Amino acid sequence: xxRLILGLxxxxxxxxxxxxxxxxxxxxxxxxxxxxxxxxxxxxQVVSTRASKKTPVAYTNLSKEEIKxxxxxxxxxxxLSLTPSITMTSDAGNGIGYTSLRVRGTDPSRINITANGxxxxxxxxxxxxxxxxxxxxxxxxxxxxxxxxxxxxxxxxAFGATLNxxxxxxxxxxxxxxxxxxxxxxxxxxxxxxxxxxxKDHWGIQGRLSNIGSNGYLDRASTxxxxxxxxxxxxxxxxxxxxITWNGVEETYHAWNYTSKYEQSLYGRTYNxxxxxxxxxxxxxxxxxxxxxxxxQNYQLLWNQNLLNHLSLNVTGHYTKGNGYYEEYKxxxxxxxxxxYGHWFDSVFGNPMLKSDLVRQQKMDNDFxxxxxxLIYNNRDNxxxxxxxxxxxxxxxxxxxxxxxKHVPEGLDLQPxxxxxxxxxxxxxxxxxxxxNYEFVKGLNGFLxxxxxxxxxKMQNPGNWQGANPDGKYVIDDTxxxxxxxxxxxxxxxxxxxxxxxxxxxRNDYEDNVGTELKxxxxxxxxxxxxxxxxxxxxxxxxxxxxxxxQFVLTGExxxxxxAIAKNVGKSYRLGVELEAAWKPxxxxxxxxxxxxxxxRAQDWEVTLMDGSVESxxxxxLSFSPDFIFNNxxxxxxxxxxxSIQSQYVGDQYLTNTGFKSYxxxxxxGKPIDVSMMLDGHITTNIDLSYTFSLKQLGxxxxxxxITLYNIFSAKFDNNGWAAPAFxxxxxxxxxxxxxxxxxxxxxxxxxxxxxxxxxLSINF
Numbered sequence: 163x164x165r166l167i168l169g170l171x172x173x174x175x176x177x178x179x180x181x182x183x184x185x186x187x188x189x190x191x192x193x194x195x196x197x198x199x200x201x202x203x204x205x206x207q208v209v210s211t212r213a214s215k216k217t218p219v220a221y222t223n224l225s226k227e228e229i230k231x232x233x234x235x236x237x238x239x240x241x242l243s244l245t246p247s248i249t250m251t252s253d254a255g256n257g258i259g260y261t262s263l264r265v266r267g268t269d270p271s272r273i274n275i276t277a278n279g280x281x282x283x284x285x286x287x288x289x290x291x292x293x294x295x296x297x298x299x300x301x302x303x304x305x306x307x308x309x310x311x312x313x314x315x316x317x318x319x320a321f322g323a324t325l326n327x328x329x330x331x332x333x334x335x336x337x338x339x340x341x342x343x344x345x346x347x348x349x350x351x352x353x354x355x356x357x358x359x360x361x362k363d364h365w366g367i368q369g370r371l372s373n374i375g376s377n378g379y380l381d382r383a384s385t386x387x388x389x390x391x392x393x394x395x396x397x398x399x400x401x402x403x404x405x406i407t408w409n410g411v412e413e414t415y416h417a418w419n420y421t422s423k424y425e426q427s428l429y430g431r432t433y434n435x436x437x438x439x440x441x442x443x444x445x446x447x448x449x450x451x452x453x454x455x456x457x458x459q460n461y462q463l464l465w466n467q468n469l470l471n472h473l474s475l476n477v478t479g480h481y482t483k484g485n486g487y488y489e490e491y492k493x494x495x496x497x498x499x500x501x502x503y504g505h506w507f508d509s510v511f512g513n514p515m516l517k518s519d520l521v522r523q524q525k526m527d528n529d530f531x532x533x534x535x536x537l538i539y540n541n542r543d544n545x546x547x548x549x550x551x552x553x554x555x556x557x558x559x560x561x562x563x564x565x566x567x568k569h570v571p572e573g574l575d576l577q578p579x580x581x582x583x584x585x586x587x588x589x590x591x592x593x594x595x596x597x598x599n600y601e602f603v604k605g606l607n608g609f610l611x612x613x614x615x616x617x618x619x620k621m622q623n624p625g626n627w628q629g630a631n632p633d634g635k636y637v638i639d640d641t642x643x644x645x646x647x648x649x650x651x652x653x654x655x656x657x658x659x660x661x662x663x664x665x666x667x668x669r670n671d672y673e674d675n676v677g678t679e680l681k682x683x684x685x686x687x688x689x690x691x692x693x694x695x696x697x698x699x700x701x702x703x704x705x706x707x708x709x710x711x712x713q714f715v716l717t718g719e720x721x722x723x724x725x726a727i728a729k730n731v732g733k734s735y736r737l738g739v740e741l742e743a744a745w746k747p748x749x750x751x752x753x754x755x756x757x758x759x760x761x762x763r764a765q766d767w768e769v770t771l772m773d774g775s776v777e778s779x780x781x782x783x784l785s786f787s788p789d790f791i792f793n794n795x796x797x798x799x800x801x802x803x804x805x806s807i808q809s810q811y812v813g814d815q816y817l818t819n820t821g822f823k824s825y826x827x828x829x830x831x832g833k834p835i836d837v838s839m840m841l842d843g844h845i846t847t848n849i850d851l852s853y854t855f856s857l858k859q860l861g862x863x864x865x866x867x868x869i870t871l872y873n874i875f876s877a878k879f880d881n882n883g884w885a886a887p888a889f890x891x892x893x894x895x896x897x898x899x900x901x902x903x904x905x906x907x908x909x910x911x912x913x914x915x916x917x918x919x920x921x922x923l924s925i926n927f
Contacts, residue, residue, distance in 0.1 A: 204331045204395075204402055204466065209476075209538060209548075211279055211315040212306050212326055216546070216599050216607055218657035220689055220704040220740060221308040222246065226330070231806075231850070233299045234343040234870060234920045235351035235374050237292040239263035241299055242325075244793045246740045246756040247309055249786070249812055251882035253417040255379030255432075256347055256872075256915040260414060260454075261292055265309055266708070266736055267762050267787025268322025269716055269728070271668050274315055275325045278406070278462055279534050280480040281315075282327075285556035285589045286669035293412040294458040294484070296387030297372035300341065300353050301408070303328045309740070310706055311661035311687040313597065313611055321665050321685055321713075329406060332366040332395045335359045337863070338927040345870075346918030349376035360397070367394045379915035381434040382448060383417035400468035410458045416490065418724045420883055420910030423838060431878070431913045439493050439519060449491035449521070456486030456526075472541045480532045487525035489565065495520055500564050500582045501574065519568040522582075524626055524723070528558035544601035551594035558587045562626055585622035587669065588636075592616050609659070617642040617666050624673035626723070642666045642682055655693040662686055671714060674727045681712040681730050701743040708736040715764065716785045718818035718839070719886040726884070731819070733765040734784060752797040762787035767819045769889045777889065777896055782821040788813035788843070802854040804868070807847065815841040817885035817909060820898065825887035825908055827900035839887065839898070839909050844879035846914075848872050852922075864926040869919060876916035885909040 213221045222245045232241050236257035239250040249267075253260040262270040271288040274281070277298075282290050292298075305327050312324040336359035343351040350373075357368040369392040376385045391408035416436035425433055437452030460482050467475045494517045536550030561584040567576050595613035602608065621638040642664070667680045686709045693702035714728040721727050738760030745753045762784040768776050790813035798805040816823070817839045824836040852868025887898040887908045900908050 204404070209536075211276060211313060211324075211536075211550075213308055213313055214546075214599075215655070216601075216609065217313060218609055218659035218689065218691075219308050219312050219661075220246075220310060220691060220706070221306055221312070224305040224307075226303050229299055229302055229305065230924075231804075232870075234922045235297075235349055235376070237261040238295075238299055238305075238325075239292065242305070242307060244756075244795060244808060244810060245307060246742060246793070247738070247758040247760075247791060248307075249788065249791065249815075249881075251912065252914065253380075253882075253912060254376065254383035254385060254414075255417075255881070255913055256349065256376060256918060258349055258374065258376040259293060259378060259383060259385035260418065262289070263323075263325075264786060265307070265323035266706070266738065266758075266760065267784055268736075269726070269786070271670075271728075272321035272665065272714075273323045273325060274312075274320035275327070276315060277327045278329055278464060278478060279315075279326075279476070279536070280462060280478060280532060281552075281554060281591075285528075285530055285554070285591070286558060286587055288665075288668045291456075293385070293387060293414055293454075294410045294456055295408075296374050296389040296410050296412060297351065297353060297370070298327075298389070298391075298408070298410075300355070300370055300372060301330050301391040303330045309704075310689055310708065311663040311685060321663060321683060329391070329393065330368065332368045332393060332397075332404070333357050333359060334366075339925060341922070341924045343920050343922040345920035346872075347377045347379055347915070349918075349920060350374070351922075364397055365395070366397065367392070369393065378415075378417060379432060379918070380417045380913070381432050382415045382437070382452075383434060384413075384415045386413045387411070402464070402466040404462075404464045406460075406462040406464070408460050410456075412454070412456050414454045416452045416454065416488070417912075420912050422907045422910055424906035426911070426913070437491055439491050451489050451521075452491060454486070454488040456484065458482065458484045458486075472539055474538045474540075475535070476538070477535045478533070480530075480534075482530040483528075484530070485525075485527040487523045489521065489523045491519070491521050493519050497567070497571070497574065497576070500576060500580070516571060518570070521565040523563045523565055525561050525563065526558060527561075528556065530554070530556045544607070546597075546599040548595075548597045550596075551592070553592040554590070556587070556589040556591075558589075560585050560587070560626060583626055585625075587619075587621040587624075589620070590616075590618040611661075615643070615664075619666065621669065621672065624669050625676075626673075638672055640666070655695070656691070658688075658690045660686070660688050665714075667714065670721070670725055671728060674721050675729055678729075683713050683730075684711040685709070685713070698747055699743075699745050702741070704740040704742075706736070706738055706740070710734045710736075715819060718785050718816075718884055720884045731764045731767060734763060735765070736760060736762045736784070736787070738762075750798060750800045752799070754793075754795040754797070756793050758791040760787070760789055762789070764819050767821075769820060771896075772888050772890045777891075779820055779896075782819050783816045785817060785819050786815050786841075788815050790843075804850075804852045804854065806850045808850070809845060809847045811843065811845040813843045817841065817883050818887075820889075822887070822898040825885075825898035825900060827906055827908075828904040829906075830904070832904070835906075837900075837906055837909060839885040841880050841883055841911075844877050846873045846877050846879075847875060849874055862925060862927060864924075866924040867922070869921045872918050872920070873915065874917055878916065879914055880911040881914045882912040883910055 213219050239261045240257035242248055243250045247266045249264045251262045275283055275290045308324040312320050315324055337357050339355040341353040352373045354371045360366050371390045374387040389410045393406040395404040417434050419435045421433050437449035439447055463479045465477045497516050532554040534552035536548055539547040562582050564580045564582055570576050593615040597611045599609045619640045620636040622636050663685045665683045688707045691704035712730045713734045715731050716726050716728050719727040740758050742756040763781050764784055765781050767779045767782045770776055792811040794809045796807040823840050824838050829835045850870045852866055854866040856864050888901045
């Protein structure tokens with residue numbers, strides 16, 4: 163199948179009413195090397211994909227200091243949760259372990275993530291699993307999150323946002339540091355940091371070693387993350403070459419089943435059914451090895467070169483090796499799902515319903531390598547231009563093993579470590595893009611961004627069951643070609659942009675929609691904004707209209723391995739306004755606030771009724787898309803004392819796209835009840851207190867000691883969930899109901915932790 167989708171890009175304007183400020187120069191008394199040039203060159207690889215003040219997109223930058231102020235062990239989605247239009251999920255309930263990020267209601271597979279310009283999203287699922295990059299935030303110099311289509315980048319197409327991370331610059335001075343955190347649920351983080359500084363004016367080595375662990379808020383939702391990052395570099399006035407490698411090893415106990423409100427009423431909010439089984443006497447047990455295990459090793463080689471006064475070049479090579487598995491105890495499984503081919507006939511005509519408890523592993527072994535490059539021109543007056551692109555290749559093997567079977571019928575060959583499925587996937591992704599930002603007259607500039615992207619995707623089979631694709635042929639062989647697109651804009655800045663973007667289906671989309679012809683998504687994104695900036699006050703508003711064709715939206719259902727199902731919806735849209743303000747009336751107080759008001763709708767959602775007929779619901783709310791998000795941050799700083807109060811409100815979220823807030827069923831006494839299919843709106847408040855001082859007489863440059871109190875009012879809320887009710891008509895009215903008359907298990911929820919805390923200590927030598 164071949165699709166050719168073309169988009170046109172609008173040329174838009176920026177008006178500036180304040181002259182540019184000169185770039186601050188850094189002093190360099192000890193080395194001949196131009197320190198400022200070195201720092202600028204170390205960031206060249208991300209400049210080509212980042213937005214700047216003149217780029218007409220909505221974005222937020224986080225500095226190294228801002229990241230450090232909240233980085234006490236939680237994953238990156240948690241660190242970004244107070245930026246505009248963000249919601250995050252946490253399987254374990256406390257932000258450590260399996261977490262994910264949603265922006266403007268779009269799910270994680272639609273968010274493009276890069277590190278130093280290299281794509282980090284898994285090539286098949288299009289997601290980044292943060293457990294594989296434990297404590298990566300401790301090695302990050304800056305992050306930029308662009309909302310909407312954003313600017314052209316490498317890797318997976320951005321449909322909700324782009325997160326661009328730059329690893330730390332190699333510093334000019336030697337240092338040694340230790341960061342320690344510990345708190346509720348036996349959560350802890352230990353990070354050892356070091357740097358040699360500049361050796362013989364040209365060389366430097368820097369790195370960290372990290373350990374993060376937690377028992378999680380939910381029962382047995384434990385996490386163990388070990389990681390390191392090492393980088394070495396060569397520096398001259400016009401050249402920077404860096405080699406970076408980082409490693410992540412994770413083990414997490416499953417906590418992705420979610421629980422119904424009925425189960426929570428019986429067993430409590432922390433109940434986790436993963437790994438649950440019963441012995442012959444009916445006693446409940448939990449399987450110890452119900453864990454996810456993965457090892458990921460990344461390598462990057464970066465070359466940044468100043469060619470001329472206004473021209474620079476970046477070339478980066480990258481390789482990622484990943485392998486791992488998750489193991490699970492399955493109760494009452496039909497053995498026909500795992501049988502060797504030779505036993506199928508006998509089983510079907512003998513006892514096709516033969517069942518047994520068993521333990522299985524589902525494994526991955528994959529390789530991903532890439533080369534990206536960009537040529538950047540900046541005359542530091544009125545023209546900035548980038549020509550860039552990249553080539554990425556992925557090769558992934560998927561296979562499953564039966565580790566143990568409780569009752570093995572005579573004659574069936576289900577020995578330990580029997581491999582019951584294996585398939586391969588290959589994906590090639592290359593792109594080329596060009597960007598120009600041109601200031602026509604003082605204060606008026608236009609921005610043009612064009613990208614062509616080609617994807618070739620081959621899969622032997624997207625499934626993980628016995629008998630799938632026994633001849634080894636590539637049953638999916640799709641090619642996609644996308645052409646993508648783009649201030650009356652410190653004191654005042656007004657900007658507008660119109661962007662067109664496309665995205666191919668993921669592996670899960672193919673697996674969960676077998677027999678359906680999948681379509682690539684198309685997004686038309688209009689962004690219009692205004693910003694006011696002064697020395698003590700800034701404010702801004704960004705209006706967005708994201709119109710989709712064939713958007714993949716989460717249905718609320720889960721597949722057979724507990725992953726969220728998405729499907730194409732014909733027409734849909736996300737319309738909203740993002741408001742931001744910051745006020746600093748005095749040196750010791752800073753107030754930040756942001757809010758998002760939005761309307762997110764599927765324009766013709768359909769459901770299949772129990773009798774097999776199809777019913778159109780018309781315009782309905784999109785799942786997992788709150789209409790209102792509000793963040794408020796008070797910061798106090800006096801001498802070495804730092805304090806902040808952070809509050810967040812997230813509005814109601816539908817678990818399905820049907821517009822139904824609940825489904826009807828019967829309780830244990832046979833009385834009609836409504837069972838919620840909503841993530842209720844909630845407000846949480848965190849307080850952070852710290853004190854920074856030095857002990858120079860002991861050789862200690864800086865010590866920061868503090869404590870962070872999370873969810874201080876113990877709000878009880880759910881951060882994620884699922885729902886899969888049945889639909890029928892009664893007296894001509896469509897209702898959502900349970901599949902069985904008294905089933906309260908058609909919706910599940912992931913509870914978040916009540917009040918909890920983390921103490922933290924950072925020492926720099």
